[in-house]
Amino acid sequence: MNQKIKKVFVLDDDDKTNVALAKILQGAGYIVKIFNQMSQIQAALKTEVPDAFIVDPHSQDAGSVEFLIFRQNDQVFKKIPLIGFTEKISREEIVKMLSLGVHDYLIKPLNAKLILSILKKYLASDEHKQYLFKDEEDAIGSVDLQFTRVSETNIVAESPVKLTDDEDGLYRIVSRDLEDRGVTNAALSLTKNTTFVSQEGLFRAYFRWRGLNESILQLIRSGRF
Amino acid sequence: MAPVKKTIFHLDDDIEILNLVKSVFDKRLSVNYQGFETVEAFLHAIKNKQPDLCIIDLNLTESLGAGFAVTKAIRNKAEGKMPIIVMSKRSHAKDISLALEFGASDFLAKPVDFDLLIEKVMYLLRGAESNMFPVHRIKKPVTGTLEVHLKPVMLDEAYLYVKSKFFILKNTTINMQHTLLSKIFGESKKEFLVHDCQLESHEGQYILKLIPKNPKDDYFDKIHRYLLEET
Numbered sequence: 112m113n114q115k116i117k118k119v120f121v122l123d124d125d126d127k128t129n130v131a132l133a134k135i136l137q138g139a140g141y142i143v144k145i146f147n148q149m150s151q152i153q154a155a156l157k158t159e160v161p162d163a164f165i166v167d168p169h170s171q172d173a174g175s176v177e178f179l180i181f182r183q184n185d186q187v188f189k190k191i192p193l194i195g196f197t198e199k200i201s202r203e204e205i206v207k208m209l210s211l212g213v214h215d216y217l218i219k220p221l222n223a224k225l226i227l228s229i230l231k232k233y234l235a236s237d238e239h240k241q242y243l244f245k246d247e248e249d250a251i252g253s254v255d256l257q258f259t260r261v262s263e264t265n266i267v268a269e270s271p272v273k274l275t276d277d278e279d280g281l282y283r284i285v286s287r288d289l290e291d292r293g294v295t296n297a298a299l300s301l302t303k304n305t306t307f308v309s310q311e312g313l314f315r316a317y318f319r320w321r322g323l324n325e326s327i328l329q330l331i332r333s334g335r336f
Numbered sequence: 337m338a339p340v341k342k343t344i345f346h347l348d349d350d351i352e353i354l355n356l357v358k359s360v361f362d363k364r365l366s367v368n369y370q371g372f373e374t375v376e377a378f379l380h381a382i383k384n385k386q387p388d389l390c391i392i393d394l395n396l397t398e399s400l401g402a403g404f405a406v407t408k409a410i411r412n413k414a415e416g417k418m419p420i421i422v423m424s425k426r427s428h429a430k431d432i433s434l435a436l437e438f439g440a441s442d443f444l445a446k447p448v449d450f451d452l453l454i455e456k457v458m459y460l461l462r463g464a465e466s467n468m469f470p471v472h473r474i475k476k477p478v479t480g481t482l483e484v485h486l487k488p489v490m491l492d493e494a495y496l497y498v499k500s501k502f503f504i505l506k507n508t509t510i511n512m513q514h515t516l517l518s519k520i521f522g523e524s525k526k527e528f529l530v531h532d533c534q535l536e537s538h539e540g541q542y543i544l545k546l547i548p549k550n551p552k553d554d555y556f557d558k559i560h561r562y563l564l565e566e567t
Contacts (some may be wrong), residue, residue, distance in 0.1 A: 115493050115556040158554060160561045187564045241492035242566045249485040250498065250514035258478040261469045270482055271437060271508035271530075277502070286480030299484040306419075307411065312505065334472045 118142040120161040122152050123196065124172040128221060132165065132196075135223045141230070149174030151179065156188065162234055164193040165226075168208050169245055179211040192233035194226075256284070256316075261336050263328055265302065266320050269313040274305045282318070292336065293327055342388040342461050343368040347378040347406060349397040353448070357391070360450050365457065374398070375406055383411060386418060387459055389445035392440075394431065401426075404438050411439025419460035423448065433535055435501060481511075483496070486544070488516055493559060495531065495545040503542050504530050509549055520562045521555075 123129055129145045136143045144161070146152040164182070168175050182188045190275050195208050195216035208216060215229055256270030274282065282299055299318040308315045323331075330336050344367050348354050354371030361369045368385075372378035375398050384392075390410060394403035407420055422440040423429065434441045442456055486498040504510070508530045518524045528546035535545050548555050 158557070160557045160564070162560065187561055190564045190567075236342075240563045240567055241490055242563055243490050244488045244516070247488045247516060248514070249487050250512050250516070252484050252486045252498075252500075252510040252512050254484060254504070254508060255480040256482050256511055258474055258480065260471050261474055266470070267471075268480070268482075271505040272482060272484060273503040274482075277386075283483040284480045285483070286478065289480060290480040298523070299427055304439055307437055314505075331472065336472060336474060 112246055116140065116142055117162040117230075118144070118159065119163045119165060119230070120152060120155065121145045121165045121172050122149070122170070122175055123147070123165075123167040123225060124170045125167065128167075128196075128219065131221050132226070135221070135226065136230075139227050139230075147173055149178045149181070150179060160187070161191060163230055165196050166193060166213075168195050168204075168211070169197050169198050176211070179208075179213070180218070183212045194229055194233070196226075255284075256287070258289075259315075261331055263323075263331055264319055265300070266318050268316050268318060269308060270316060271306070272316075273314045274301055274316045292330065294323065322329055339379065339496075341366055341368045343370070343385070344389045344391065344457065345378060345381060345387040345397070346376065346391040346401070348391075348393040349373055349392070349395075353446075357448070359451075360454070361457075364454055367457075367461075375402060379407070379409070382413075388418065389457060390418065390420045391457075392420060392422050394422060394426050394435065406438050407435060408438040411547060419451075421456055423453075423462070430535075433503065433533075471536045486510070488514065489543065491520075491559065491563065493556070493563070495547060496528065497538075498544050498546060499536070500533075500542045502542050503535075504533050504544060506530050506533065510546065512546075517519070522556050 117140075119136055121132055121143060123127060123145075123149050124166065126147075133143045144155060146155065146162040165249060166175050166178060167328070168179060179193070182193065189212055192214045196219065197216065198219045200218065205216065215232060217226060217229065220319055234245055254270060254272055256268045257269045258266055258270075260267040268284075282301060299320050302317040302319050305314050305316045344361070346354060346369065348371065351373060354373065358369050358371055361367055370381065373383060375396060376482060391473055392403045392407055393403055396402040403424065404424060407422060411420065419441040420439060421442045421444055422435040423444045423446060424435075425446045435505070437442050441460055444453060444456065473539040484502055484504075486500050488496065488498050510528050510530065511525060512528055513525045515524065517526050527549040529549045530544050531547045532545040534543050
């Protein structure tokens with residue numbers, strides 16, 4: 112799963128419009144959450160972050176104006192596109208809505224094509240939002256591997272990583288199974304010829320190991336490792 | 337008793353290249369070198385005697401990219417024991433990755449740098465003879481975890497991009513640990529899957545595109561919030 116489904120929060124006390132809006136948006140592949148009260152939407156915003164808001168600024172029962180002010184004062188939510196959706200609107204009201212951070216507005220009754228195209232316009236720019244890390248420290252990634260063959264000098268592992276000769280040639284491998292066999296202080300260094308094993312779909316790495324004690328060597332010699 | 341000379345088989349449809357490599361090897365290495373112009377002759381020879389190392393050109397008379405199939409075929413036959421150097425004019429990152437995936441041990445771009453070729457040949461031949469003790473199959477499974485360094489590069493709504501020194505196969509699970517994960521997800525360790533691994537040619541490192549393994553419901557909400565906060 113690597114595609115995010117866009118989520119739209121709707122705040123309106125008009126249930127008929129809400130049902131129609133939900134049907135249209137869900138049909139277009141959006142996740143829609145309907146709220147009748149500002150307190151409900153605020154509670155949801157504690158755990159979820161939508162991609163767009165649709166709010167009727169005239170919906171006094173829903174506390175829409177209070178919500179617009181709340182959103183305007185939040186550093187994260189004010190960056191999320193908000194579309195006003197109202198029955199009638201005067202020039203003064205448009206100015207007021209825009210001053211409260213409304214990106215765009217629509218006049219009721221509901222026009223499916225129009226609302227979807229407006230949403231698409233705002234969410235398309237959001238899809239390319241990316242953050243470039245600046246000089247972050249390296250992360251440690253742990254990848255599973257399996258040891259398959261062993262000799263007194265080498266141990267062969269199969270892993271999904273194609274290892275190459277490192278600066279010091281040493282790799283950090285943690286293995287409970289090796290510890291169980293008494294191998295606790297061995298150092299593993301690559302012998303420089305990692306190859307691809309097509310049948311298993313993995314890379315075979317040849318490690319040289321050092322620091323084995325006599326009892327481990329006996330175990331290897333006897334073929335009981 | 338004089339040491340046994342190592343055998344090198346070289347497949348290239350360009351006779352001039354074969355002659356050139358032969359003359360360089362004759363002067364600078366003590367090996368049995370045999371050049372082959374066709375896949376048929378090469379496969380016939382390898383059927384009779386397994387060499388210690390193979391050099392294979394990717395674009396052959398039979399077809400462009402035929403060397404990929406030959407590499408795969410002989411890797412299957414020789415398992416992981418025999419080093420294979422793929423040598424080609426095709427030096428695009430995808431070709432290199434594909435050659436490695438098909439079993440090549442190393443890749444060398446044409447025009448050939450003979451010093452480098454000699455170094456690589458000597459290096460791989462040394463590796464092939466490094467294990468003189470009997471090798472035993474491990475019967476009871478022995479697993480482990482390998483730690484690799486990954487540099488976070490970029491985050492978007494779909495992927496976390498990290499740089500790696502190593503090529504890592506698609507769909508590999510990586511358990512990642514970083515303070516960045518705490519900032520975004522509130523947990524310092526998280527499992528990701530490798531969605532894609534591409535060679536970034538100018539630095540010689542790989543760019544991994546990671547997606548979450550078994551993401552929780554709020555995974556994308558947290559990414560979205562982080563992007564809104566930081567952009």
